[in-house]
Amino acid sequence: MATPEPDPLSERLASAPVGRLLASTVFAEPVTAVFTDDPATRELGTSALGVIALSYPFAGIVGLAAAWFQSLGRPWPSLALSLGTLLLVRLPILLALSLGGLDGVWWSYPVGEALAACVAWVALSRATRARPAV
Numbered sequence: 001m002a003t004p005e006p007d008p009l010s011e012r013l014a015s016a017p018v019g020r021l022l023a024s025t026v027f028a029e030p031v032t033a034v035f036t037d038d039p040a041t042r043e044l045g046t047s048a049l050g051v052i053a054l055s056y057p058f059a060g061i062v063g064l065a066a067a068w069f070q071s072l073g074r075p076w077p078s079l080a081l082s083l084g085t086l087l088l089v090r091l092p093i094l095l096a097l098s099l100g101g102l103d104g105v106w107w108s109y110p111v112g113e114a115l116a117a118c119v120a121w122v123a124l125s126r127a128t129r130a131r132p133a134v
Contacts, residue, residue, distance in 0.1 A: 024053030048106045055110035058117040065120035069127070081123055085116035 024031075032045035062085050069078035090112035097104035097111065 024056070025050050028053070044102075047103075051103075051106040052109050055113035058110070058113040061117040062120045065124050068124065077123065077127070081120060085119050089116045089119060 028046045028049040029042065032042045032049065036042055036045070062081060066078040066082045069075070069081065090108070093112040093115065094105065094108040097108040100107075
């Protein structure tokens with residue numbers, strides 16, 4: 001059996017977070033320079049953008065999982081996943097890491113996104129394992 005040809009659109013969509021990550025880290029300084037001439041603000045914006053860019057590969061996973069539950073007519077798991085990851089994962093991480101100063105605030109975003117994506121992955125794994133194939 002021949003292997004199917006890869007879908008070019010799927011490949012582009014799968015590589016989009018990595019491309020945004022690379023663009024945001026490589027071009028962080030020129031991007032911040034568009035918005036300000038102040039060197040201190042530019043330095044702060046460059047470091048913030050570089051750290052926040054690390055969350056791009058994880059961005060949207062919780063929303064995608066919540067939409068999956070919604071599409072199956074299961075609004076409560078969708079709501080629990082959306083609000084739960086916000087209130088029980090991201091917010092506590094923000095509060096804990098903010099004790100380390102501004103860098104902690106920046107790092108809370110990628111750490112929170114990664115952990116929220118893990119929670120979504122577990123929820124999807126459990127839901128698909130418990131659901132018989134049709």
